[in-house]
Amino acid sequence: MSSTTNSFPAVETRGVVKSFGKGESMVHALKGVDFEARCGEMIMIVGPSGCGKTTLLSVLCGTLKQEAGSVTVFGESLQSMRSSELTAFRGRNIGFVFQQFNLIPTWTALENVSVPLLLAGASRRKAEEAASSLLHKVGIGEKTNTLPSQLSGGQQQRVAIARALVHNPRLIICDEPTAALDAASGRNVLQLLRETALQPERCVVVVTHDSRIFSFADRIAEMEDGRLKALHRPGEYKANYV
Numbered sequence: 001m002s003s004t005t006n007s008f009p010a011v012e013t014r015g016v017v018k019s020f021g022k023g024e025s026m027v028h029a030l031k032g033v034d035f036e037a038r039c040g041e042m043i044m045i046v047g048p049s050g051c052g053k054t055t056l057l058s059v060l061c062g063t064l065k066q067e068a069g070s071v072t073v074f075g076e077s078l079q080s081m082r083s084s085e086l087t088a089f090r091g092r093n094i095g096f097v098f099q100q101f102n103l104i105p106t107w108t109a110l111e112n113v114s115v116p117l118l119l120a121g122a123s124r125r126k127a128e129e130a131a132s133s134l135l136h137k138v139g140i141g142e143k144t145n146t147l148p149s150q151l152s153g154g155q156q157q158r159v160a161i162a163r164a165l166v167h168n169p170r171l172i173i174c175d176e177p178t179a180a181l182d183a184a185s186g187r188n189v190l191q192l193l194r195e196t197a198l199q200p201e202r203c204v205v206v207v208t209h210d211s212r213i214f215s216f217a218d219r220i221a222e223m224e225d226g227r228l229k230a231l232h233r234p235g236e237y238k239a240n241y242v
């Protein structure tokens with residue numbers, strides 16, 4: 001496990017509040033969250049379904065705006081950015097991995113992984129070279145010209161991880177990355193994330209309620225009902241929910 005005590009803060013939130021809806025049907029998804037993740041660490045945000053994990057991720061990557069509180073990513077305050085600046089900041093600094101992989105079904109693995117670089121203005125040749133190199137690194141170099149439908153769930157998640165890393169972001173955000181996978185594929189995906197995504201200048205935030213993967217974390221932030229309840233070392237934490 002990496003030492004995180006002297007490392008630079010990657011993400012800091014203070015007093016973040018977010019609700020949805022109005023009046024009687026209002027849902028208080030985040031009720032004042034103070035969260036911190038540091039460079040060089042893989043931190044898991046855990047807790048039962050509906051406790052606010054995805055909402056917190058959306059706020060800390062700026063796709064959702066909080067009603068109160070502050071969000072700082074690599075020292076930059078997200079609430080002070082205009083929407084175009086935020087989009088550019090996200091494009092440069094953040095890579096995403098989702099539960100359902102979110103690959104474009106009619107594009108090959110290589111084409112899917114090239115997307116973030118093409119969006120950043122790279123030539124097709126440069127983008128495909130980088131994509132191919134990363135597909136080899138995540139262990140599916142022989143699948144560059146394969147469509148997602150011809151890949152297993154674990155292989156599709158490898159493509160999604162390659163796509164999340166190809167533009168060399170410093171913050172990797174994963175929302176329930178193993179929820180659609182069997183136990184063995186889930187462990188492989190976490191192993192891969194630790195080996196390829198985690199570097200001293202990077203931070204990997206994994207939201208999950210899959211207790212099978214808790215042991216891969218450096219730290220575990222436990223949420224309950226819109227609040228951060230406690231911080232744990234993985235060996236010391238046992239979930240009391242399923």
Ligand SMILES: Nc1ncnc2c1ncn2[C@@H]1O[C@H](COP(=O)(O)OP(=O)(O)O)[C@@H](O)[C@H]1O
Nearest residue numbers: 020021027029048049050051052053054055056
């Ligand atoms: N776009 C939305 N509109 C209304 N309610 C929402 C929306 N997104 C999330 N919620 C509600 O906010 C709460 C937290 O949701 P979420 O962050 O998705 O939880 P988790 O990811 O931990 O399962 C839940 O009660 C959910 O129903």
Ligand SMILES: [Mg+2]
Nearest residue numbers: 053054055175
């Ligand atoms: Mg969620």
